[in-house]
Amino acid sequence: MENKVQLITYVDRLGGNNIKGLNLLLKNQFKDLFGGVHMLPFYYPIDGEDAGFDPIDHKKIDERLGSWDDVKALSSSVDVMADLIVNHMSVKSPEFQDFVQNGDDSEYAELFLTFNKVFPTGATEKDLIEIYRPRPGYPFTRVKFNNGEERLIWTTFTTNQIDIDVYSQKGSAYLDNILIEFQKAGVNMIRLDAAGYAIKKAGTSSFMIEETFAFIDELTQKAKKMGISVLVEIHSFYKTQIEIAKKVDFVYDFALPVLVLDTLFNASAENLKNWLKVSPRNAITVLDTHDGIGIVDVASENGEKGLIDDSTLDAIVERMHENSGNTSRKATGAAASNLDLYQVNSTYFEALGRDERAYLAARAIQFFVPGIPQVYYVGLFAGENDMDLLAKTNVGRDINRHYYSQKEINDYVQTPFFAKFKKLLVFRNTHSSFGGEFILKESSNSGLNIRWENNIHWSEFYLDLKSVDLKITYSNLDTVDSLF
Known part of the structure; x- marks a missing residue:
């Protein structure tokens, strides 16, 4: 992966494009701005309950976006990153529907993770309390099979996202076959989505346990043999992140977004400097992504101090809401569906009070700290909170997932702010010092x-x-x- 700025985007939310259109955009209006592109899920379908993160068919590109040949053409000019959704697939997938139809007689029965697989003799209250949860409630859904039997199936995220048994023969083959498709299409980096939850074990938190590291390592070795690098997506306590970074190719610097806000809000770089002294160097840096702005990554845990004092952190979150005119409150926590316990849903520009000067400073910090920078498509446009989309879907994260028209793109690239931002992007991509x-x-x-x-x-x-x-x-x- 080149040490150049990467673009993170949904293909269809950037000018209503397909993959061919995205390729043209990168070669024309966004020429020289990006060394690679992370295309958020482009599998069938892109408009499920979780914007493509609940694939019915992970090996099939949604026809509205194009084909694997289009991905291959894109990869000939820029690095391409794709999501490998390791933890789950759609409840509507043919495999799960066959399981519901035929139960244990289904050829796909072993592919899915049932409650009994992890707790064959039942679970105690302590067992259930220990399970680490990204969202409220227990990670199980009651499913009624065609023979009338009801069973508990693991659903870590939503009832539409059915967890797979990655260590079953079918589960391993499922992931291997996706990697083969990626390799053929020239994908040279994958993001392991929700990898921290992939292994469930009785008596543990079932999150980033020893067996999870072993699974990630095995999958990483397979990918490397195919010429594919691996980025692991984990939101966690900062010391955990440091340990994870020692065992993988790349990790996200998810602590950076809030540390930059802390630096700008409080006119003090103390906390950021302390982090930069110990932060992983094999990092992908972000200020914003398709998810919210993570809080757990800088917060305390079990009485151990975090990167930012909890009272200061509370004030930062409050300032973010105030800066957005309280629109972010309507998208965060219990205010909207797709609950995230550890994130504030807002664009980064809104979190900074739409202050162009502060926003450019934030991006400059990102580009100068260690790591390869990624810029989310809404962040590229210094986007505002999309309250119309939020009202339409009531999905909190949609506040930061605007659909840009071609006219909006054409108008924005003519603005004085974009001229400055573009200058910064090109500088980060071309100056030799960043390789030192x-x-x-x-x-x-x-x-x-x-x-x-x-x-x-x-x-x-x-x-x-x-x-x-x-x-x-x-x-x-x-x-x-x-x-x-």
Whole structure:
């Protein structure tokens, strides 16, 4: 994977495009801005209950978006990342419907994870309480089979997302066959979606347990033999993230988004600097994604201090809501479906109070900290909260999943703000210093000073947090230039 900015996007929400249209967009209006693209689920169907994360057929591209040949054409010009949804498939999948029809006589019976597989002698209250939950309630759904029998099936996320037994012969083959399709289409990086929940074991939290690491390692080795790198998506306590990073190719720096907000809101880089001293270097950095802004990644856990003091963190969350004019409150927690216990649903631009200067500073921080930056398509447009879409779907995360028209794209790329953002994107992609050494320079906590050095090439970032004055200087042959 190239050390260049990556775009994260739904194919159909960026100008109503298909994969061919996305390819053209990257070659024309977004030329030189991205070294790769993470296409969020493009499998059949893209409009299930969870925007493609509940595939009926993981190996089939939704025909409205194109074909595997289109993915192959895209991969010839940019790196392509795809989601491998390891934990579940749609309740409407032919495999699960066959299981419901035929029960244990189904050829797919072993593919699905039942309550009894994990708890063959039953579960105690303690067993159930220990299960780590991303959302309220227990991770089981009562399913009535055609013979009238009712059974509990694992559904970690929603009742439409049926958990698979990844260690069954059918489960292993299911994932292997998806990898083969990816390889043939030129996909060179995968994101393991919800991998932390893939292994369930009685008497444990069933989240990022020892067996989960073993599963991720096995799957990673398979992918590597196919020339595919692996990014693991885990929201967790920061020390857990550091340990996970030692065992995988890439992890997300999910602590960064709130740490940047803390830095800008409180005019102090103390917490961010402390994190940069220990943060994983094999990171994919983000400020926003198709999900909400994660809180658990910086919070305390079981009485152990987090990256940000809990009282300060509470104030940051409150400030985010206030900055959005309280629109984010309507999309977060119990206010909307698809509940996430650890996220605030809002665009990053809204979380910063639609302050273009602060937003550009936030992106500059992201581009200068260690890791490969990803920019979410709504973040590329400095998007506002989409209250119309939220009202239509009542899915909290849809507040940050706007459908951009081609006209909106055409109008935005002509704005003075985009001209500045574009300059920053191209600089991060082309300056040689970012292939060298990261240096966190000494400064007061009211300032942030970062330098990159690569032989004779260097770049330096300084942000005065009291005035939000941003200065970027860099080597250019024998001269020193400023970016803005």
